[in-house]
Amino acid sequence: MAETKKIAVIAGDGIGPEVVAEAEKVLQKVGEVFGYSFETEHALFGGIAIDEKGTPLPAETLEVCKRADAVLLGAVGGPKWDNNSKELRPETGLLGIRKELGLFSNLRPAVVFDCLKDASTLKPEVLEGTDLMVVRELTGGIYFGEKFRRETEYGEEAVDTCAYNVTEVERIARQAFDIAMKRRKKLASVDKANVLETSRLWRETVIRVSADYPEVELEHVLVDNCAMQLLRRPSSFDVIVTENMFGDILSDEAAMLTGSIGMLASASLGEGSYGLYEPVHGSAPDIAGQGLANPIATILSTALMLRISFGYGEAADAIERAVAEVLDAGHRTSDIAAGRVEALSTKQMGELILKAIRK
Amino acid sequence: MAETKKIAVIAGDGIGPEVVAEAEKVLQKVGEVFGYSFETEHALFGGIAIDEKGTPLPAETLEVCKRADAVLLGAVGGPKWDNNSKELRPETGLLGIRKELGLFSNLRPAVVFDCLKDASTLKPEVLEGTDLMVVRELTGGIYFGEKFRRETEYGEEAVDTCAYNVTEVERIARQAFDIAMKRRKKLASVDKANVLETSRLWRETVIRVSADYPEVELEHVLVDNCAMQLLRRPSSFDVIVTENMFGDILSDEAAMLTGSIGMLASASLGEGSYGLYEPVHGSAPDIAGQGLANPIATILSTALMLRISFGYGEAADAIERAVAEVLDAGHRTSDIAAGRVEALSTKQMGELILKAIRK
Ligand SMILES: [Mg+2]
Ligand SMILES: [Mg+2]
Known part of the structure; x- marks a missing residue:
């Protein structure tokens, strides 16, 4: 026992x-x-x-x-x-x-059950074989950054702050690579590195961590492109790792793809098991x-x-x-x-x- | 002449x-x-x-x-x-x-041509009648806010700042309402008001502006929910107005819905014509x-x-x-x-x- x-x-x-x-x-x-x-x-x-x-x-x-x-x-x-x-x-x-x-990641598998694939608004042949996992960072980013209002010459202004440090990115990156190793060994890291500083730090860190996972095929996808690719080729994704807000949006989009949100599980993880x-x-x-x-x-x-x-x-x-x-x-x-x-x-x-x- | x-x-x-x-x-x-x-x-x-x-x-x-x-x-x-x-x-x-x-808004119509609706990965019956317009704010938000790095006890940290003032939100809101008046008089304002201060300012301002457009039916949609609803009921949207980054993501998702990105036009507007x-x-x-x-x-x-x-x-x-x-x-x-x-x-x-x- x-x-x-x-x-x-x-x-x-x-x-x-x-x-x-x-x-x-x-x-x-x-x-x-x-x-x-x-x-x-x-x-x-x-x-x-x-x-x-x-x-x-x-x-x-x-x-x-x-x-x-x-x-x-x-x-x-x-x-x-x-x-x-x-x-x-x-x-x-x-x-x-x-x-x-201490739960810093949220895992959302989006799996299409063969017998339920008609429930999706996507065509069954597009959806066929879709089995992806969105790994979303849960404790950082713009949802938790400093927020305030101030007066400006253009009237009241609201400010939100998005911050990520290397430690936060590294731990979620490692977790995502570990998960990918137990699945189909494909990882899509989603960011907006062509515009955001947090995304550039994110990408640099993911690339550094990737050296420890030579077997995992890593691709970087810009968040707006990912919102498109989830529609175009959902079955091509294995693990998707991304920051808090991007993960909030993309995991919901991915869930809706499956057509049966009543079927979807999730896990929130910290360090260890x-x-x-x-x-x-x-x-x-x-x-x-x-x-x-x-x-x-x-x-x-x-x-x-x-x-x-x-x-x-x-x-x-x-x-x-x-x-x-x-x-x-x-x-x-x-x-x-x-x-x-x-x-x-x-x-x-x-x-x-x-x-x-x-x- | x-x-x-x-x-x-x-x-x-x-x-x-x-x-x-x-x-x-x-x-x-x-x-x-x-x-x-x-x-x-x-x-x-x-x-x-x-x-x-x-x-x-x-x-x-x-x-x-x-x-x-x-x-x-x-x-x-x-x-x-x-x-x-x-x-x-x-x-x-x-x-x-x-x-x-001085172009502060980007308009992206996503129209499904009846004879091309098979090109989409969505089912034709879901797509039927889809004719929406994403109005994206183009000059503010996190893409243009202050960006920097700093050392912290957790290693290097990257910061992006998202800011919107009342003037910026009001001008894009008015433009979106004006556009809605010339279309089917429905406006979905997309934000993340349950979490972000900029979104709360956005929503307050849109609600205030809406008083001048009593004929327009206004709904507020959270960005993650909008990413889902675009898949679930694309034809129910008329005009969608949102801030820069949300618009970047959602306009691409909406474009992909149509299945024929080679068909889509866009406009970037400022004040006046x-x-x-x-x-x-x-x-x-x-x-x-x-x-x-x-x-x-x-x-x-x-x-x-x-x-x-x-x-x-x-x-x-x-x-x-x-x-x-x-x-x-x-x-x-x-x-x-x-x-x-x-x-x-x-x-x-x-x-x-x-x-x-x-x-
Ligand atoms: Mg969500
Ligand atoms: Mg885009």
Whole structure:
């Protein structure tokens, strides 16, 4: 029996509890099938934590996360808290937890399931074989730089500052190269080096780091060109690494390419193997509590956790295979049913995937 | 006879001279058909100006542009000058001419020609009816802000500064609203107001200006969401207005949506009716001098000039109708032939469009 892995489980708001419940069953099943031992501890976070504890990120939640080996998060937020002051907003908790846990990168795989490729607005033949991963720097850049206003002769002026230092770029570059080494060994580094100083530092640093990864084929792509190439040749990308804001834009574009955002997993990583895993979709308050949510993105986030944080690649493969098998058999939740087949409930979909998990 | 309009013609590099020659014939024809009088004056710019005058933007070229009512530009740049020092690069001439002529906005229509919609990687039914215009602020934001490096405890750090003042935002907002009033009266203002101070100033200003345009339906779209929505519902957009860098990214994404970048026109405008018009495509050095280039983007840029700078809407319509008619009849240059029909030369395509121009 392998050592017990501790997982902090944060169900959160909206459909969060429903989709996380299915992912937890999958964890349990994988443990039985592969002889792994998982221990889960639940904690309050987001809107529900605001309601019950008066803050989106209670100290005890942070404690639970810190003593775990990884965190599984459902979704946070909803209209109930949208008009709260900044420190009482669920999203503020998200920024806080990333910072407190030292998570500096966000990984967004954009995978097209063969049987779902019709869901995209792109032509199936263009999309065919698309399987890319956007690695986005999460703690630096213009989102976190100094911001202020000042009076000028042209009226009020607003200023945002974008800064990156070599250490920040190097750690995300190394992580992206490491990920590329475990995939198809292709890395596209996205910047705007023809105009921005931060991008020139970014490119210099990525080139320097690339010397340690001679097997990885590196290309530099300007951000505006990348926004085009994602449409033109999505399947040609393997790993894309970029700074915070470019990653925010391009990972959403890449997600939309797939046509099924309810299927997409994500990971936020720091140094070492620690990580926070969550579906890309939000808390979907409109369908919360109705058992309609698609649990697949959360289940696939669990697979990512097993592969990245625990090194249980075989078990992660088994989950991904199970999901593909269930989809190939024609089973759909309402978000991906497209009115063509009867939609399953969250629990029914979870149950089918559970049954399909085998060595 | 209407007053004579002076047009500065800058053929530039690569395929520039070939495509501009066809656009000039179109101007001539439109003059005859509609009774307008155009006077063209040619000037050197870009790589050819570097070769012949030692600078990408000679003083006499600027003079020619300044005494004209509008500028028609082919394309600039090529591998020959790529390794030049910054002040001897064709692109530096472009920045210089925009600045000297006070051009603060860039208009990029992204139109899908019905008969070319198969050229896109998007599904024809998604693309159907797409006819949008990206209005990009051209003189402010992070591309022009202060840039520097400094030493920190984390190694070298690079900094870029993004600034916008109320005057800059207001003038582009008014221009975008004016354009929307002449189109379908819908404006999407794109920002990242949930994170950036410049975006909050942008949004406040756009909202304030919107009071003067009660007929225009205004929506605010976050930049990452816009990158998604362009893929999901391209035909729902009319005018999109945004700051420099977001516009750089989104206008390229929108261009790629159409699938035929060789067809896209652009305009750079300042205060009043003055403007510089050019195709979106580049100088295409690989096919330069071979008579293979598609002149349609330059011809459509001329139509934009007639409509925007001269107010000759009827003549502009006639050009656009002629282009559509020639395409509908199945004629193609090699870039849009897709191997299905015999490709025409630049001159043949220009000739057919010329013949199709009528009142
Ligand atoms: Mg985003
Ligand atoms: Mg661009």
